[in-house]
Amino acid sequence: MNRTYNSLPADGAPTQHSFTSFHLLGTFFLEPDLRRFGTFTASRGVGAIEVNKKTCGENITKQVTMLLQNRAVFAIGLRMGSTRVMNGPLMDTARPSSDMSDFRKDFSQATRIAIITGAGVSAESGVPTFRGENEKWRKWMSQDLATPEAFSRTPSRVWEFFHYRRELVLSKKPSAVHLAIAECEARLRKQGRSVVVITQCIDDLHQQAGSKHVLRIHGSLLETRCMTCRHVTLNKRSPICPALKDKGSPDPDVADAQIPVDKLPRCKESKCHGLLRPNVVFFGETLDSHILTKVEKEMEICDLCMVVGTSSIVYPAAMFGPRIASRGVPVAEFNLSSTPKTEYFKYHFQGPCGTTLLPALAPHESEINN
Ligand SMILES: NC(=O)c1ccc[n+]([C@@H]2O[C@H](COP(=O)([O-])OP(=O)(O)OC[C@H]3O[C@@H](n4cnc5c(N)ncnc54)[C@H](O)[C@@H]3O)[C@@H](O)[C@H]2O)c1
Numbered sequence: 530m531n532r533t534y535n536s537l538p539a540d541g542a543p544t545q546h547s548f549t550s551f552h553l554l555g556t557f558f559l560e561p562d563l564r565r566f567g568t569f570t571a572s573r574g575v576g577a578i579e580v581n582k583k584t585c586g587e588n589i590t591k592q593v594t595m596l597l598q599n600r601a602v603f604a605i606g607l608r609m610g611s612t613r614v615m616n617g618p619l620m621d622t623a624r625p626s627s628d629m630s631d632f633r634k635d636f637s638q639a640t641r642i643a644i645i646t647g648a649g650v651s652a653e654s655g656v657p658t659f660r661g662e663n664e665k666w667r668k669w670m671s672q673d674l675a676t677p678e679a680f681s682r683t684p685s686r687v688w689e690f691f692h693y694r695r696e697l698v699l700s701k702k703p704s705a706v707h708l709a710i711a712e713c714e715a716r717l718r719k720q721g722r723s724v725v726v727i728t729q730c731i732d733d734l735h736q737q738a739g740s741k742h743v744l745r746i747h748g749s750l751l752e753t754r755c756m757t758c759r760h761v762t763l764n765k766r767s768p769i770c771p772a773l774k775d776k777g778s779p780d781p782d783v784a785d786a787q788i789p790v791d792k793l794p795r796c797k798e799s800k801c802h803g804l805l806r807p808n809v810v811f812f813g814e815t816l817d818s819h820i821l822t823k824v825e826k827e828m829e830i831c832d833l834c835m836v837v838g839t840s841s842i843v844y845p846a847a848m849f850g851p852r853i854a855s856r857g858v859p860v861a862e863f864n865l866s867s868t869p870k871t872e873y874f875k876y877h878f879q880g881p882c883g884t885t886l887l888p889a890l891a892p893h894e895s896e897i898n899n
Pocket residue numbers: 646647648649650651652653656657658659660729730731732747837838839840841842843863864865866868880881882883
């Protein structure tokens with residue numbers, strides 16, 4: 530089937546792209562006055578439009594990200610003069626079910642379970658998410674701090690922010706949710722079944738809880754990477770360097786510490802002394818391709834997926850659940866609220882995952898005790 534996608538790329542020159550098959554479950558309507566900038570038709574699969582509210586004068590940069598042919602991520606930048614975009618599914622999708630006994634039937638038959646986790650899981654341990662009242666650190670959004678540009682402009686401020694997050698995480702223990710996921714993996718392994726955790730969390734609470742098969746797609750707060758020699762090291766020191774001691778308060782009235790760059794964390798490899806950065810994927814950076822390849826494989830072979838405590842707005846992780854659902858695999862979302870991806874899923878269990886996930890993962894009556 531041939532589909533056509535018309536777009537106006539960032540440089541303003543109109544282009545047209547044709548694809549032999551086009552996977553898009555939801556579709557998105559641009560306001561009529563914006564239609565000249567982009568239209569697309571859709572059949573099935575998954576897709577998304579994202580509004581990136583980086584204002585430049587009156588204009589807004591819009592990023593349209595779509596998953597084409599169920600594999601390639603295609604992104605273009607559109608410059609528009611309005612912020613108004615309406616979105617909604619073309620297809621009449623049924624509301625996800627919240628019937629736990631139906632979910633438990635799917636659970637009992639699953640042999641390869643993929644659990645996609647986000648900051649909501651660690652919220653159960655007292656680690657704040659990036660939403661609501663924790664949206665800002667001082668006066669900045671995390672999306673403005675955790676970027677390569679911010680780190681090269683103001684490494685001291687970015688290190689203060691990550692130092693604050695590191696200290697927080699170092700003081701926390703795995704929650705009942707982390708423990709239940711790890712217990713489920715160990716239990717099902719004895720039955721010849723598998724559980725993989727694909728996490729956006731950058732703490733190491735899944736590993737601390739005992740999960741063995743964890744794919745950390747956004748890196749780790751407790752690792753550093755040298756900007757010069759690229760060496761990655763596990764580093765749980767508190768504080769990570771003397772100059773950051775007692776720094777990093779999120780209080781908006783606290784001034785930047787403005788630590789000289791040679792007093793920030795430095796590489797200990799012989800003669801290197803390069804500046805260290807947190808070994809996390811900053812906003813705008815691409816994910817580690819080796820890890821993504823493993824994620825791709827897990828997405829292809831799993832026969833049940835659980836999407837737990839993620840706002841499903843950070844890409845490409847936001848598309849993992851919908852992609853799995855597009856193969857007809859049952860996907861269950863566990864979240865305090867619905868998300869932009871809820872409608873793609875078979876199940877949605879609303880509430881703290883400390884309450885909803887434990888009965889979902891508990892031993893099923895059909896499991897053979899051994
Ligand atoms: N602990 C961490 O490592 C940590 C913490 C904050 C943010 N981050 C990073 O921020 C980015 C944000 O993505 P994200 O989707 O993971 O987090 P997010 O902050 O965008 O969203 C958290 C989601 O969890 C839900 N939630 C909160 N408490 C919950 C609970 N008790 N039970 C169930 N759901 C709950 C919220 O409704 C929200 O949808 C990621 O890149 C991630 O790496 C990591």
